[in-house]
Amino acid sequence: MTALPYLKKARPWFAEIDSTVLQQNVKRLDTAYKNFFEGRGFPKFKNRSNFTSFTYQMGVKAQGNKIYLPKLGWLRFFNSRSIPTGFTIKAATLRKRQDGWYVSIRIEDKTIPDYVKKPLNEVKASTPLGFNPERSRRVNSILGCDLGITKLVHFSDRHQIDNPRFSTNKKARRTLKIRQRRINRKVKGSKNRKKAANKVGRFHKKITDKRTAYQWSVANTIVSRKVDAIALEDLNVSGMLRRCQVKTDEKTGRFLKNGQSRKKGLNRSISDASWSDLILKIEYLAVKQGKVVIKINPKYSSQECRNCGHTDKSNRDGEKFICTECGYHEHADIGAAKTIRDRALETCIERSRNIVRGDSAKLAV
Structure with missing residues (x-):
């Protein structure tokens, strides 16, 4: 300054x-x-x-x-x-x-109060059987959400939301390929090349606008559910998009296949789904409606058996889940949404118990 x-x-x-x-x-x-x-x-x-x-x-x-x-x-x-x-x-x-x-x-407008995010431990709720409601306040109902690519969102109540794939569908990829080719055929620095590049930019903006409008609609659909809390995956999207580690032959020093060519398509699909932006929109609308968003570690959520608790990578085959121990079968992503919901419920119970212990200690003094 x-x-x-x-x-x-x-x-x-x-x-x-x-x-x-x-x-x-x-x-x-x-x-x-x-x-x-x-x-x-x-x-x-x-x-x-x-x-x-x-x-x-x-x-x-x-x-x-x-x-x-x-x-x-x-x-x-x-x-x-x-x-x-x-x-x-x-x-x-x-x-x-x-x-x-x-x-x-x-x-x-200073006369309008700000939206205040409701703390998880202050949500009024009833409790299930076997748990004393006088000792704890818990969330009455939780909606578990599992984000995916085949379907954009899988709910714990077995509902699913489609993923339109705005930039990775066949028509969009073909249009982008043609318009990008037209840029490469123009002379560098020419006005025609700038015009062709501007067309590609407008096409990308059109895709972004469609994705943004659709995500607001999806976020409204999720938040408008009659639940007290929404459980989401705590995803590290930037880490998921990171390139595969380089593999080399110890004897010759030549580069070996590391799966990056296959991961390239997956990275493109993850970027098209734009999970981070969707989560931000859900959090914003949830605060406005006084609901709680709980972020849960999704580790092994789609590989853990909901019947016996056995966790194994071979339990999942695409969208199918068949436990190798007990034979329990279910839709893999819907089962993951249920697991996320249960983990969020355990988080609520644990936080409520910690508050009770703290209150009890103060009363004893």
């Missing part, structure tokens, strides 16, 4: 840019270097082509289908969502996309 006055003297054209925009860019740079010193990668240089967003912190006004931006003046825009009465504009961010510029406005 303190270097901005010197930068403005060295570059007079900085006077044409709003001061809050410059301040936000300096904050971005500071955040990037903090991430670097904490081991999150070196900051990437932003040039004219990839610096596509900036933020105003004050001075933004909106009237109907017009918006005022400092140093730019009044501009017309498509008012897709009008600002409710009583709210004030706090900031506005402009982003350049393949089909034009978009503006997102942050608004505030």
